[in-house]
Amino acid sequence: MTSEPTLQAYSVSDDEHAMVVFGYTPQHAARLGGSHFGLEAEDVITDRAPEFDEYAAAGHVTGMQYLAHGWWMTCTQCQREVSRDRADELATDIEVGLSDEAPMEPQEHAGHLYCSLACREADLAERARRIQARADAEQATLARFPGVTIVDVHSLHTTPHVVFQLPGTDGWTGQLGWTVGQDILTASPAAHEAYRTYQEALK
Structure with a gap:
């Protein structure tokens, strides 16, 4: 008796950006990744990423989950590179006076990743301003x-x-x-x- 196919995690990359998709085969994952990057399946790099299999039921990986598995992300607000290693290095540099950067305390909200609470609040405030600006423009x-x-x-x-x-x-x-x-x-x-x-x- 043939078992049901199981979704597995794959890392797909266009040589500049990468993400995790869930596919039944490497070819299936390549098609999904290619569609995301606007490329053909044969133009993306596809590798198994079993450490992300546990998120298959959810169908996606959150920013904080990427960080937990050693990936780096970009802050939605300030574009600062965010990773666990960078956060640890920065904390040490701040402690010994080698950096005046703000501490890195990753936050996530509505699918957006931020390097700090301050960046999250600034981005949410700007989004609210744009929503109000649109409403005011339509009313006018x-x-x-x-x-x-x-x-x-x-x-x-x-x-x-x-x-x-x-x-x-x-x-x-x-x-x-x-x-x-x-x-x-x-x-x-x-x-x-x-x-x-x-x-x-x-x-």
């Missing part, structure tokens, strides 16, 4: 251009630029762009005609 757009549909909001780190769809239109011929607070709209010639029709309807 709807107040300035009643009845339009928001398509996208860009440049949340500076002055938001909103792309919106005019009512009764479809596709790019009815889309315009507006940088919040400015008097200039960006649009194709066809959209300009649609905008004139929209303005007439508001009168």
